[in-house]
Amino acid sequence: MSTQRSTPPPAPRRGGATLQQVADAAGVSLATASRVLNGSARTVNAELSEHVREVATRLRYVSHGPAQALARATTSLVGLLVHDVNDPYFSAIAAGAMRVARERDLLVMVANTYRDPALELDYITRLGAQRARAILVAGSPPVDPALAEPLRERLLDYQHGGGRVVTIGDQGPEIDAVLPANADGARAAALHLTGLGHREIGLVAGPRGLVTIADRSAGFRAGLMASDNDPHGIEVEGDFTRDGGYAATRRLLAEHPEVTALFVMADVMAVGALAALRDAGRRVPADISLVGFDDLPICADLVPALTTVRVDTEGMGEQAMRMVVAEPDLSGEPDVADSEAEDPHAGRTVVHSATELVVRGSTGPVT
């Protein structure tokens, strides 16, 4: 009554019993309980061990992650940055990454950046604040250094702070990466098209600001150069969506009705392109051939089935997560389709993921 210190009602502890409570109930020390329940190099007598475990179960003890993180100075969280999980390209990467994370007992924090540099920076900081063990950045960085540099620096900061970083797409020196062979695939697409006799070819690009697009475009043009019948490439740009592909294709068709083939740099856009072609009354591939990029699962079921460049998205996600988790000096056996190498730039690790042209029904000889 006299005491002012009226303790507030001890709100039922969030999340059950404490290790201390378990230890007390089991009649052992905190140290012993910790060793039994949360793993340790030190071993504990089998019987005692069993007893502690029983008490813990009875008390519904659940370890306190943040406290462990604090004491151990490490967490089991990793971050994954994607442009948009709802885009099949990224959801496949995420699925691959999460599969590996699962094996390694890691929890994955996923964040949509919507390709907004400010959001990206913010998320990296926040993941750093959570002491995520690693950050995996999926999705093409911007071509513009003014946009790319801040991101890169923030990643480097994080990395210097002891975190691991792996990107899918090249973020420059010192940052490990897995890189899809965009140029190779695009080149193969060009060769395929010129081989079929096409000379007037439309390129439907995604946002030019992204290196992925720049690489695919450059690779395709390189393939064009390799042909001897002097093909023309006419490029238009569109948003990285179905509607972006639709709009860009309509524009291209209006301005250059002479094109007999289309190279669309992402399958999401190719879906729109196919619709645009249909709406414009152009038959595929009789009037015009169509090649996509990425090989989304839906491609094989479109009508006609889409010729496209396969990218092993899920595999890249897995590979990236594997690297993120591995000791920095990894020496894993490279995949058959992949090749691993020290980058000339710096001591970083770069894994190349092969791409492959998949010919289906949407391409045919020029008539």
Add this chain to the structure above:
Amino acid sequence: MSTQRSTPPPAPRRGGATLQQVADAAGVSLATASRVLNGSARTVNAELSEHVREVATRLRYVSHGPAQALARATTSLVGLLVHDVNDPYFSAIAAGAMRVARERDLLVMVANTYRDPALELDYITRLGAQRARAILVAGSPPVDPALAEPLRERLLDYQHGGGRVVTIGDQGPEIDAVLPANADGARAAALHLTGLGHREIGLVAGPRGLVTIADRSAGFRAGLMASDNDPHGIEVEGDFTRDGGYAATRRLLAEHPEVTALFVMADVMAVGALAALRDAGRRVPADISLVGFDDLPICADLVPALTTVRVDTEGMGEQAMRMVVAEPDLSGEPDVADSEAEDPHAGRTVVHSATELVVRGSTGPVT
């Protein structure tokens, strides 16, 4: 030399400066630094504040999430359980949930459960261990109580421990949920088909063990009953994938060539069904009509465009995340399309998300 205690080289602190170091460098107390940098009810003199902030920036101070979590007894993490992020249905939910999470400054830990009950249990425990503030479970629970009960109990445990739980799909009393009007949509599909004169109708179901499928199937049959021309429903089961839909459809076609319409209970499967129909030489909709469920973005671009039941997946994800974050006694204004209500079962909150038949080119009158 004599001392055995050779301190190991004090590895450069993971993640930069400590609040204490910032405080020291700024010549203020730990308490003040905390108040300035990490928000508090208490206010600090503007100049001092500015000074502390400067020092923090100079030292590249980044708050330590786990330590804050420990001290504050709460985190800014929420968990999201999905069957598979790589399935467009779930990636849309995830996108919706993540958008809201972003607004609320929450980090989302996403986990693929692959519909494996053991994995689900494990993830819930681990999210609990991380002291996730809430867990959002997307995806139909199993019909079998032997499978559903353990999950439900674990969720309840977590909830009693102070965490919030919201499910998309009904996990029973005491657990808040947002429920797509599966039965309504299926009923509308049935009415549509019988209205077109179809009497021999195939139902291509997903795994029967899931209540989502059970609901859709029951709803469809209810719609059939409402028709006066005595329609027949022949049901086959398939996996929740494109190939599952393909295989089930082929089987159905082989055994019941008389069907003139197909109701496929998920668009992923409908894509396979469409392929199976094509491969079997059946024209859609001339020979056979096709209705799907979910209205994935690709539906409108299939040939023919798929008639389907729209489910507001992204909206459900948003809604669920909003509930998860809201005070348990939420009283938000219900969406136009949604209706919120106290469940008769218990004091829980249930939000219904409307579904809507979208008629496109894949259905037509029976000939």
Add this chain to the structure above:
DNA sequence: GCAGGTTCGGAAAGCGCTTTCCAGCGTCCG
């Protein structure tokens, strides 16, 4: 000019856990 109020910075007590160091004890070997 002074009592009573208000601000605002600092000291210190944890939050739940890991891990080092120490102590007790049984064992082995010379």
Add this chain to the structure above:
DNA sequence: CGGACGCTGGAAAGCGCTTTCCGAACCTGC
């Protein structure tokens, strides 16, 4: 038979932060 050693349990010192409680300084009004 005694000392060295290995093994195992416990005490205690943090990990980085929040927050309560204090007290000093300053302000107000009479």
